[in-house]
Each structure stands twice: as C-alpha cells, then as structure tokens.
Amino acid sequence: MxxxxxxxxxxxxxxxxxSQxxxxxxxLEARLCRLMLMLGDDIEEELEFKLKPHKLNHSEFLTLMILYSRPDGSSTPGELCEYATQGATNMTRIANALVKRGLITRGASEEDRRRVLIRITPAGRRFVQKMLPPMFPRVATMFAGFSDTDKRHLDRLLRKLAGNLDQLGENRRS
Amino acid sequence: MxxxxxxxxxxxxxxxxxSQxxxxxxxLEARLCRLMLMLGDDIEEELEFKLKPHKLNHSEFLTLMILYSRPDGSSTPGELCEYATQGATNMTRIANALVKRGLITRGASEEDRRRVLIRITPAGRRFVQKMLPPMFPRVATMFAGFSDTDKRHLDRLLRKLAGNLDQLGENRRS
DNA sequence: GGTTCATATTTCACTGGTGAATTAAAAAAT
DNA sequence: ATTTTTTAATTCACCAGTGAAATATGAACC
Structure with missing residues (x-):
C-alpha cells in the first residue's frame, strides 16, 4: 500500500x-507543516537510496556537490558547513571520509593559517559525472504529471515559505 | 543574514x-528537490526549537500527538512505527522515554499476546493541551503572506508530489 | 496436532550528527 | 608591543536512529 x-x-x-x-x-497551516516534514523525509530517503550503492550519505554527497559546482572546485570547512547546513564537528568527519576515498584533498591555507583548504580532485569530478546521470530519471519521476505552471507555482511558494522561515530563524538565534 | x-x-x-x-x-526538478530538503530540515529545526523547553524530540512529540489524536488514545508500537515513520527499534526507545515521564502506559494486549498496548495517560493529555497552544503563533507566521489560494495550491501540489513519491517508494522496496 | 512460516517487540552493536572543550592563529584593544 | 578577543578547525563524549539477531506468539499447512 x-x-x-x-x-x-x-x-x-x-x-x-x-482541532475539535x-x-x-x-x-490548515499545521497540516502544511506536517506535509512538508513528511515529504522532506521521504525525499531524503529516496536520495539515500540512490546514494547507498556509491557508499555515500546525504551530507557527504552534498558536500562533494558543492565543491563540484564551484568554479574553482575549492572551499573551506567553515563555508561548507554553512551551505551544507552542518556543524563544524561533522564537517571534519565528512572531509576525513572524502579524503580517504581520494575524492577531495585537504591542505593549509596560505593567507590565513587557521583555515584549511578543501579541493575536489579529478577523481572526485569523474566520480560525480559518473554517478549523477543515473539519478536523473527518478528525480524526473518525482514531478511526473506536474505542468510547467505547477512547477513554477511550487517553486514560488517554497521560496516564499523560505523567506518566512528565515524570519523565524533570525529570532530563534537571538 | x-x-x-x-x-x-x-x-x-x-x-x-x-547543468552547463x-x-x-x-x-528545475533538481532545484525543487533541494528546496524541499532544505525547507524540511529548517522546519524540523524550528519544531525542535519549540520542543526543547519541554525536553521532547520530534519523534517523541509525534508519537505522543498520534496517541492524543486517537479517539481512544491508544495504539501499538507497530502501528506507531508506521505513522511516525520510525523503525521498531527506535519506537521501543521512544516508548521507554514517554513511559518514564508518565505520559503513556505500556501493557500487554489481550487478543494478541505478541502485541503491546500503548495508551496516553490523563497527564499526557494535559501535557499536550498545555504545550500545544504556545506553538501556534510561530506556525501561523510560517505562512504569513500566503493567501488562501496560495495555501490551497501548496496543499494540492504537495499531495500530488506525495503520490509520485509513493510510486518511487514502491519499487524502492521491491 | 505438530511443524513451518509469519508477525511483534526487544536487545545489541554500529553510524551519523551535536555540544562543549581544546588548540592555534588572526584581529582588535590598550 | 603585549594582552585580549574573536575565529577556524579538531577532538571527545554523548544522543538519536538503524540493521541484524533474539525471543515469543500467532497463523497456516499437512
């Protein structure tokens, strides 16, 4: 079922x-909230399913993709934390794992010696280029039956929601 | 920022x-996918933030709410696993935690002695009724600026997406 | 009616992720 | 110039969640 x-x-x-x-x-809002949570979890599950054969988890994959999508293929742990929404602690572990597999390198920064420079390797690029295309069909299937307008609407509404969540996030930290 | x-x-x-x-x-689909993941995570963070003062985590809260929302206030671990999307292992831990706080009880089922009957206590009901209302303002804020049509649209699109994800899920298991 | 198979729950060992403390370097203050 | 404060990354100890095996009961088969 x-x-x-x-x-x-x-x-x-x-x-x-x-509510009775x-x-x-x-x-209505509570329902939308729950829906977002359920779908988010399910999409994550789907993603992890596609990553398992490659022995990557979500955060490792995301980190690698951020590096791949960079013009110069490099970044620092701190910046990766921000964009992958991970704690610094976990980024250390992720970097360890990716270095061990030869997909990234870690080196000291020249300008600021507190920083570490992380860079995707040629092997890392090849790995991404090989694993990514097989994921496309299932991603496309997720939005089967969505018209172009549907997708645009969804995109617009999600970004609007993101704006509101950012406001909540601000006064969550302060 | x-x-x-x-x-x-x-x-x-x-x-x-x-994509170049x-x-x-x-x-476009990949972007929608990432958006759903990011927002899902952020909503979860917001939720956990509201739960922290009550020393509950998301899955404990959800489990308690399922029981609360039941006409008879009771269920079994297996059923709770299904609706809370948790493994049986984790449900054991969740139940342990909620029992220890006196919010639910655990007892043997009469009809099927493999089963365990979980029931929300009066204290559990009072707890929910007290903690829930303070969460409403922030939930409402999440959808500030959404017209009724916006909300209906979002609801419709998310349910449609759920249908597609179910299809993917089917052949993920098989 | 006994054997086999399926179901429900729990236990145990492990993975992924977090917060607090640590180390080291840069920036700011005096 | 030295002290103080801030920032970056790591290590360590812990929490949440999972998969595989154990235990126990019920259902199906012959």
Whole structure:
C-alpha cells in the first residue's frame, strides 16, 4: 500500500480531531507543516537510496556537490558547513571520509593559517559525472504529471515559505 | 543574514553551473528537490526549537500527538512505527522515554499476546493541551503572506508530489 | 496436532550528527 | 608591543536512529 498517502490520510484525520478539542489551532497551516516534514523525509530517503550503492550519505554527497559546482572546485570547512547546513564537528568527519576515498584533498591555507583548504580532485569530478546521470530519471519521476505552471507555482511558494522561515530563524538565534 | 535565502541563492548558482557541464540534468526538478530538503530540515529545526523547553524530540512529540489524536488514545508500537515513520527499534526507545515521564502506559494486549498496548495517560493529555497552544503563533507566521489560494495550491501540489513519491517508494522496496 | 512460516517487540552493536572543550592563529584593544 | 578577543578547525563524549539477531506468539499447512 502507498505508505505516504496512508500517513497523510491518518494525519488529516488526526488534525481534524485535535482541532475539535483545541479549536484555536491553525489547522490548515499545521497540516502544511506536517506535509512538508513528511515529504522532506521521504525525499531524503529516496536520495539515500540512490546514494547507498556509491557508499555515500546525504551530507557527504552534498558536500562533494558543492565543491563540484564551484568554479574553482575549492572551499573551506567553515563555508561548507554553512551551505551544507552542518556543524563544524561533522564537517571534519565528512572531509576525513572524502579524503580517504581520494575524492577531495585537504591542505593549509596560505593567507590565513587557521583555515584549511578543501579541493575536489579529478577523481572526485569523474566520480560525480559518473554517478549523477543515473539519478536523473527518478528525480524526473518525482514531478511526473506536474505542468510547467505547477512547477513554477511550487517553486514560488517554497521560496516564499523560505523567506518566512528565515524570519523565524533570525529570532530563534537571538 | 538570512540563512536559508543565502543557501538557496548559492544552490541556484551551483545547479546552474552543474547543468552547463551536464546539460541532460533536470535542473528545475533538481532545484525543487533541494528546496524541499532544505525547507524540511529548517522546519524540523524550528519544531525542535519549540520542543526543547519541554525536553521532547520530534519523534517523541509525534508519537505522543498520534496517541492524543486517537479517539481512544491508544495504539501499538507497530502501528506507531508506521505513522511516525520510525523503525521498531527506535519506537521501543521512544516508548521507554514517554513511559518514564508518565505520559503513556505500556501493557500487554489481550487478543494478541505478541502485541503491546500503548495508551496516553490523563497527564499526557494535559501535557499536550498545555504545550500545544504556545506553538501556534510561530506556525501561523510560517505562512504569513500566503493567501488562501496560495495555501490551497501548496496543499494540492504537495499531495500530488506525495503520490509520485509513493510510486518511487514502491519499487524502492521491491 | 505438530511443524513451518509469519508477525511483534526487544536487545545489541554500529553510524551519523551535536555540544562543549581544546588548540592555534588572526584581529582588535590598550 | 603585549594582552585580549574573536575565529577556524579538531577532538571527545554523548544522543538519536538503524540493521541484524533474539525471543515469543500467532497463523497456516499437512
């Protein structure tokens, strides 16, 4: 049976019952929130599934892709943390793993000797170019039946949501 | 600076550069995919932030809410696993934690003695009713500036995406 | 009715990720 | 110029979640 659809049905019923007991709950918003969480998790699962044969996990893959997508193919742990949304601790481990596989190199920065320079290797580039294309069909399938307008709408709404989340994030830190 | 917006800008540039090297990449779909992952993570972070004062994590909260939203306030580990999307192993730990806090009880099932019956306690209900309302304002803020049509659209598109993900999920398992 | 197979839960060993403390270098203050 | 503060990366100890095996019960088969 369709796992997600099943969960969603159950969630709809649950929210319905809760908002009868607690009517001031923003039910529609809560549902959208739950939907985003469920889909996010499921997409992550799908991604990890495609990465498993290559013995990469999500954060290692993302880190490698950021480097690959850089004009000069290099960055620093701190910057990678920011864009991969990872703690510095974990980035150390990720870099260790990728260095061990020869996909990146780690070296000292000349200008600022606190910094470490991380660079994707030719082998790393070849690896990405080989593993990426087989993932395309399933990514495309995710949006099967979406018209161009659907995709544009979704894109717009998600970016709008991102803006609001950033505001929440600001006063979460302060 | 706005964290998510910053990551998104960087992601847009990255996808742009990658799809110049590998033009057959479904760039729009890949971007939507990344957006869903980023927003999912950020919403989770926001949620955990609101849960921290209550010393609950996401999966414990979700489990408790499922029970709360049940007409009879009870379920079994297996069923909770399904709806909370957790492994059985982790559900054991979650139940241990909630039992220890007196929010649920665990007992043997009469009909099927392999099963365990989990039930929310009156204290568990009071706990939910007290902790939930303070979360509403921030949930509402997430969708500030969304018209009713926007919300309906987003809801429709996310459910459609869920349908597609279910299909992928099917042949992932088989 | 006993054997085989399937299901529900738990235990154990491991992976991925985080916060707090550490080390070292750069920048700012006096 | 020296001290103080800030920034970058790493190490260590811990929390959350997973897969494989163990245990126990129920269902199906003959």
């Amino acid at each position: 369709a796992r997600l659809t099943n969960c969603i049905t159950m969630m709809d019923e649950g929210v319905g019952r809760v 007991i607690i009517p001031q709950m923003p039910a | 706005a964290r998510l917006t910053n990551c998104i800008t960087m992601m847009d540039e990255g996808v742009g550069r990658v 090297i590998i033009p057959q990449m479904p760039a």
